[in-house]
Amino acid sequence: MQTFQGKVAAITGAGSGIGRELAIQLAAQGCHLSLADLDETNVSATAALARDTNPAVRVTVSTLDVADREAVFAWAERTANEYGKINLIFNNAGVALSGTAEATTIDKFTWLMNINFWGVVHGTQAFLPYLRASGNGHVVNTSSLFGLLAAPGSSTYNAAKFAVRGYTESLRQELDLMRCGVSATCVLPGGIKTAIARNARTDASIAALGIDPATRTDKFSKNLVTSASRAAGIILAAVRQNKRRVLVGKDAVLLDKIQRVFPSAYAGVIRLMMRRTYGI
Numbered sequence: 001m002q003t004f005q006g007k008v009a010a011i012t013g014a015g016s017g018i019g020r021e022l023a024i025q026l027a028a029q030g031c032h033l034s035l036a037d038l039d040e041t042n043v044s045a046t047a048a049l050a051r052d053t054n055p056a057v058r059v060t061v062s063t064l065d066v067a068d069r070e071a072v073f074a075w076a077e078r079t080a081n082e083y084g085k086i087n088l089i090f091n092n093a094g095v096a097l098s099g100t101a102e103a104t105t106i107d108k109f110t111w112l113m114n115i116n117f118w119g120v121v122h123g124t125q126a127f128l129p130y131l132r133a134s135g136n137g138h139v140v141n142t143s144s145l146f147g148l149l150a151a152p153g154s155s156t157y158n159a160a161k162f163a164v165r166g167y168t169e170s171l172r173q174e175l176d177l178m179r180c181g182v183s184a185t186c187v188l189p190g191g192i193k194t195a196i197a198r199n200a201r202t203d204a205s206i207a208a209l210g211i212d213p214a215t216r217t218d219k220f221s222k223n224l225v226t227s228a229s230r231a232a233g234i235i236l237a238a239v240r241q242n243k244r245r246v247l248v249g250k251d252a253v254l255l256d257k258i259q260r261v262f263p264s265a266y267a268g269v270i271r272l273m274m275r276r277t278y279g280i
């Protein structure tokens with residue numbers, strides 16, 4: 001996809017962070033937008049920002065939970081009816097949860113998987129028929145640096161993000177074989193300055209790792225170094241270049257290299273980072 005001008009993009013999690021910046025930058029490039037988020041106020045605010053950026057683009061808003069398969073399919077159908085075509089789906093909505101693998105309850109695990117993994121599958125399956133019909137479509141699925149390497153206290157998040165990466169890499173190979181006019185990119189952000197840490201759920205069980213649940217968010221937030229605006233710019237450039245995957249931020253580029261050279265011993269580097277972040 002050489003240009004976003006005149007295209008139609010759907011974005012989940014558009015009420016904040018990376019999703020909001022994707023919306024603003026796509027609007028600036030002449031792309032019409034169908035925005036969705038669980039938070040009605042925030043997604044409406046994003047729509048206003050996108051319209052201010054470029055009054056020539058059309059922007060619609062939906063309040064929905066990506067974990068709700070039927071709601072995501074209904075949104076895709078509504079978007080296609082409203083715009084006549086859909087070129088891009090950004091399966092960006094996500095949440096974070098910290099806790100030990102041993103103590104995280106199945107309810108909390110399911111909550112996160114339903115959003116971070118199944119939400120991506122719902123968005124991909126709901127939108128693919130419309131992307132095919134457009135003749136020029138792209139699926140953009142957000143995994144994470146934590147889809148490439150693991151860290152203590154992140155087992156649920158790691159499980160979901162590794163799954164998104166596997167799913168999206170397979171999808172891309174299938175789309176290449178099918179030559180159906182649709183492609184896919186897997187997004188692997190490092191630490192991006194957004195509301196993700198503030199919105200994260202912290203399980204008291206991380207105390208067993210020596211991390212104080214009360215101060216975890218503030219300490220973890222210091223690792224969020226890349227701006228959401230820069231992240232969105234990197235992601236959109238990768239989509240235009242039809243990349244299979246895109247590392248977002250210098251931290252992601254460096255840690256990906258370390259993980260590949262030391263696929264097992266990278267845990268020592270994570271250990272040092274934990275010491276620097278939490279003093280453990």
Ligand SMILES: NC(=O)c1ccc[n+]([C@@H]2O[C@H](COP(=O)([O-])OP(=O)(O)OC[C@H]3O[C@@H](n4cnc5c(N)ncnc54)[C@H](O)[C@@H]3O)[C@@H](O)[C@H]2O)c1
Nearest residue numbers: 013015016017018038065066093094144191192194195196
């Ligand atoms: N910020 C980072 O450091 C970082 C790093 C790696 C990956 N990511 C991923 O990037 C994506 C975007 O995160 P962000 O950093 O912009 O976070 P954010 O918290 O700023 O934005 C996430 C948005 O998703 C929405 N959302 C949450 N649950 C939802 C649901 N069930 N249905 C619909 N919308 C829902 C939230 O309301 C919020 O507006 C997520 O998938 C996240 O896992 C972020």
